[in-house]
Amino acid sequence: DAGVTQSPTHLIKTRGQQVTLRCSPKSGHDTVSWYQQALGQGPQFIFQYYEEEERQRGNFPDRFSGHQFPNYSSELNVNALLLGDSALYLCASSLAFDRVNTEAFFGQGTRLTVV
């Protein structure tokens, strides 16, 4: 079992550019959530995808968007990058969001640096 895989592991972008991060969930999982973790802080919920639709969203601007594919993998897109977007972006997979009490498994994350 490959677990949750994310790519790329590291990325450096220039302010104003756009970036796409990718996530493949753990085998058997159908729900993908994205988190942003700034240095010294806990992960902050960005949004969650299930059945190819965004089901829940945290307090992030519309510059953050996503997509889920039929094979349950997901992408996170960030437009018009700001210096403050520099962070570790974590993907977590789980079983269907409306099922009771399923834990999430995290990938290794993508370290995004905006210069």
Added chain:
Amino acid sequence: EDKVVQSPLSLVVHEGDTVTLNCSYEVTNFRSLLWYKQEKKAPTFLFMLTSSGIEKKSGRLSSILDKKELSSILNITATQTGDSAIYLCAVSNAGKSTFGDGTTLTVKP
């Protein structure tokens, strides 16, 4: 807005000590409380506590949920240097998890 507060922010102990990490929360539609260990990048799952499972134990680690006080503790006995990490507490609301900022535990030889 959902909120999770962890204390202490950091802790330094020596091998063999016992530590207690605290987590308090304010959340609508509580479903579960989760503890994770984060060493480098990916948080790894430790425990999930719910209304039907308020106490969990695995080896030297144990956790209790107090739904009345809206809090949880994570205990680690006989600490080892390998326990050094950030311990994250999160509360889950229909899949969305709200995390605290973590407790950084350093175990010295």
